[in-house]
Amino acid sequence: MRIKKKKKVRQIFVTTHSTHITSAVSLDEIICLHNEKGVTKIGYPTKVFPETKNKKYVQRFLDATKSDMLFAQKILFVEGMAEQLLMSVFANYLDKSLEDNHVAVINVGGRYFEHFLYLFDSSKENTIPKRVVCITDRDPERKVKPNGSFKKCYPYEYNQNLDDFDYKTNPSADSYSKGSHQNITFFSPEVNKGKTLEYELLMSNPTSRLLLTDSINNKQELEDLMVIFETDGSTVQNLLDKLRDSDANTRIKESITLNTSLDDEEKKKSIIASRYLNSVGKGENALELSYILSKNIDKKGTDEFVEFNIPQYIKDAIEELCQ
Known part of the structure; x- marks a missing residue:
């Protein structure tokens, strides 16, 4: 002053x-x-x-x-x-x-x-x-033509009905x-196949129990789907038949069945990924998953270590930063 x-x-x-x-x-x-x-x-x-x-x-x-x-x-x-x-x-x-x-x-x-x-x-x-x-x-999002509002959709719904819907992504x-x-x-995840981090984790690890943290809902249903996926000769229909009755699962069943761009292996992964996405709460699950994955990597080099695949777009991002 x-x-x-x-x-x-x-x-x-x-x-x-x-x-x-x-x-x-x-x-x-x-x-x-x-x-x-x-x-x-x-x-x-x-x-x-x-x-x-x-x-x-x-x-x-x-x-x-x-x-x-x-x-x-x-x-x-x-x-x-x-x-x-x-x-x-x-x-x-x-x-x-x-x-x-x-x-x-x-x-x-x-x-x-x-x-x-x-x-x-x-x-x-x-x-x-x-x-x-x-x-x-x-x-990915879609809206009913001509005056609907955009709402979230699954990757396997994206661009599948151009007569009735408009589509967009981030x-x-x-x-x-x-x-x-x-x-x-x-x-970012691949267009026509990608959605969110949680979805991509399951697409890259469709049978990994590491992802089934205590905080997620429908844990038993997800594990049952993973078991079917692991079973030799299992079909897309086998996984769809395992889904319990609900509006969300009815949408998954109908959309997967109508999809013409994914092969059967991708469809089976997509079913599990969709159920996981609908069952996970982001904050608490991320904390639990971070802990579980950290404990698992501490076991690397031992028989207790469980392989875990990082989604390609995240792998590319990390490689870019760690050159």
């Missing part, structure tokens, strides 16, 4: 790796230095946003954990808590370490990647040119494909 009254101005620069400090100040007061391969570049976060709403969103978002993105060497943006909890574990199954590669896993709470990409787009001025990977769900899933941008890449 005395300095102000005397009309004297002093600037104070604080260098820090403290996320608590960066979360307590505004973006206007932050300058970021990023060094890669001996080259230091300067980023001015306050100058990169095209609209005030983008800047305000990021400013509200930067608490003491999420502002870690300003300090990490690389960034993995994910949609939700399940991905945030599981990505480091998945990397371990691939003999990789996100921590050793200085990767910050940031949960943006939905498909809100674009707000944060303004900070790191190396094709623009004043940005922080870190390597950025975004993992997003495919999320538009972010096809943005920033590998090699299309200097430092930003998106990874």
Whole structure:
């Protein structure tokens, strides 16, 4: 106050790796230095946003954990808590370490990647040119023509009835494909086959009991389906016959039967994946699954270790960050 009254101005620069400090100040007061391969570049976060709403969103978002993105060497943006909890574990199954590669896993709470990409787009001025990977769900949807509203659908329903339905998937899933941008890449499940993380885990591990955590519903039904899948000579109809009566299962039965693009093996996996998706609660299940998978990988090299497959799009994302 005395300095102000005397009309004297002093600037104070604080260098820090403290996320608590960066979360307590505004973006206007932050300058970021990023060094890669001996080259230091300067980023001015306050100058990169095209609209005030983008800047305000990021400013509200930067608490003491999420502002870690300003300090990490690389960034993995994910949609939700399940991905945030599981990505480091998945990397371990691939003999990789996100921590050793200085990767910050940031949960943006939905498909809100674009707000944060303004900070790191190396094709623009004043940005922080870190390597950025975004993992997003495919999320297929359909609506009854002509005036219906879009609702979630299964991958095996996607584009199967173009006369009666319009279809769409997550538009972010096809943005920033590998090699299309200097430092930003998106990874997502395969179109026409992919949906969400939970769905993809079962498609990659259709008989893995590791996925049957205590918090999921219909645990016995899922295990019964896995047993049928493992049985030599089992058919799609064998799995459909095992589904209990419900509106959700009736939809699965009808849609799988009408699908003309998947082979029988893919259809059988899709049935189990659909039931798993409808039975799992994301938050609690992710915590349990993270613990189970971590305990399992500790047994690697022993007879007790159970093989577990990481979905291809997640594998590709982790490989991209751990080069």
